[in-house]
Amino acid sequence: MNMMIIAWFELRRMVTSRSVLINQFLLPLILIFILGNALSGWFGNDQEFKQQPVRVGVVLSPTDGGQLPKSIQALMNTPALQDILVQEIVASREEAEGKLRRGEEDYAVVTPASFDERMDQGDEVKLELLPGRDRNLNLVADTIFKTFIADANHKQAEAVVLGRDKVLAAQAAAPVEATPGPNITIGQLSEKESTYSAAQYYAAAMLIMFLLYSGLMASSSLLGERESKTLYRLQSAPVTPGTIFAGKIIGCTLITLAQAAAIVLGSMWLYGVKWGPHPFLLTMVCVLIALSSMTIATFITLISSTAAGARGLMQAIIIAMTFVSGGFMPLPMEFFQKIGAFTVNHWAMQSMLRMMLDSEVHLIITCVGMLAAITAALSAAAMFMYRKVGYHA
Numbered sequence: 001m002n003m004m005i006i007a008w009f010e011l012r013r014m015v016t017s018r019s020v021l022i023n024q025f026l027l028p029l030i031l032i033f034i035l036g037n038a039l040s041g042w043f044g045n046d047q048e049f050k051q052q053p054v055r056v057g058v059v060l061s062p063t064d065g066g067q068l069p070k071s072i073q074a075l076m077n078t079p080a081l082q083d084i085l086v087q088e089i090v091a092s093r094e095e096a097e098g099k100l101r102r103g104e105e106d107y108a109v110v111t112p113a114s115f116d117e118r119m120d121q122g123d124e125v126k127l128e129l130l131p132g133r134d135r136n137l138n139l140v141a142d143t144i145f146k147t148f149i150a151d152a153n154h155k156q157a158e159a160v161v162l163g164r165d166k167v168l169a170a171q172a173a174a175p176v177e178a179t180p181g182p183n184i185t186i187g188q189l190s191e192k193e194s195t196y197s198a199a200q201y202y203a204a205a206m207l208i209m210f211l212l213y214s215g216l217m218a219s220s221s222l223l224g225e226r227e228s229k230t231l232y233r234l235q236s237a238p239v240t241p242g243t244i245f246a247g248k249i250i251g252c253t254l255i256t257l258a259q260a261a262a263i264v265l266g267s268m269w270l271y272g273v274k275w276g277p278h279p280f281l282l283t284m285v286c287v288l289i290a291l292s293s294m295t296i297a298t299f300i301t302l303i304s305s306t307a308a309g310a311r312g313l314m315q316a317i318i319i320a321m322t323f324v325s326g327g328f329m330p331l332p333m334e335f336f337q338k339i340g341a342f343t344v345n346h347w348a349m350q351s352m353l354r355m356m357l358d359s360e361v362h363l364i365i366t367c368v369g370m371l372a373a374i375t376a377a378l379s380a381a382a383m384f385m386y387r388k389v390g391y392h393a
Contacts, residue, residue, distance in 0.1 A: 003247045010251025014217055024259045028210045029266045036199035036271065039329060053083065054137045057090040057105040061113040069115040075148050084140065096130060106132045107141040125152055196356045200274065203267040204352040205327040207260060208345050211289040212318045214256040215297030218248055219310050249294045256293065260286040276355030281364055285351045285371065292344045292375045295382035302385045321345045347371040
């Protein structure tokens, strides 16, 4: 009974606070919108990649009479490359260089004299390749033309070693596929053919971070009790330290769970965030995060001498755990990934992302179990410290 009275008092105190309503309920949804849109480039999407066409200027040899070599013309007319390479004949190398500097062309190719004749005679052939401003387009063009030259020289080497007649006979005897399939198949890395969006990622990250920040409410409550001397009155009453501790935790946890529901439902309705088909496991994760937040805040409050010091230390811990767990942006560095595995944020984040990807249930439960173990350890430490320090507050 005494426990529920303390919890009800905490709940009423926080609900009537305007700062709690703005910072804990409204601010997370705003940050999800901002981060989800601003950093969406870090995340994949379901749209197929479209290659930008490469404008290629071809410089012909004056001795060829202004005719494009047939082998290069065949390369340009390849169906797979027609939408990638946009050909334009350029009068001279100097003109091609000028167009590349002005951005009128993306790439240039200078053909030597008698290109096709030299190939037919088995001589080594080369093309002079002039890159443009865009590194990505240069990479595409380099891949096409360098592969073309390497393939031509390889075939010539076969003709020199084996003899042209044997090479032609082997090519004629080789089986031809009637319906060749694609060389590349676009697939998904996740288990159930889906991937999370930037909005989903930051919805999970902000939910975890702000649930941890809600522990500041418990910290402020305990510090307020200490500074106003009401903690002495509670301890002089027939109420055990465990009852006081549990009442504070229950009251703050209830408002924290309401906050979690507001973030989850608000992100679903406003931004279309899909949290996965496991609402019970999602609720369990939110409860564990809330308990971890309350116990961390309680522990810090009891070992801190001032309210400002406790709040600063709490904020530093939350920001550090959010950073190393990739809450602000995915971190590819293995060093931070190893550190993040020891944080509440890491296992909570992994649990939520696996739910969003509809992973196997046992994988989700493994992450939730690790989160539960960390929460249990923090709760035991906080209870021990409260019993020890509370009697001498």
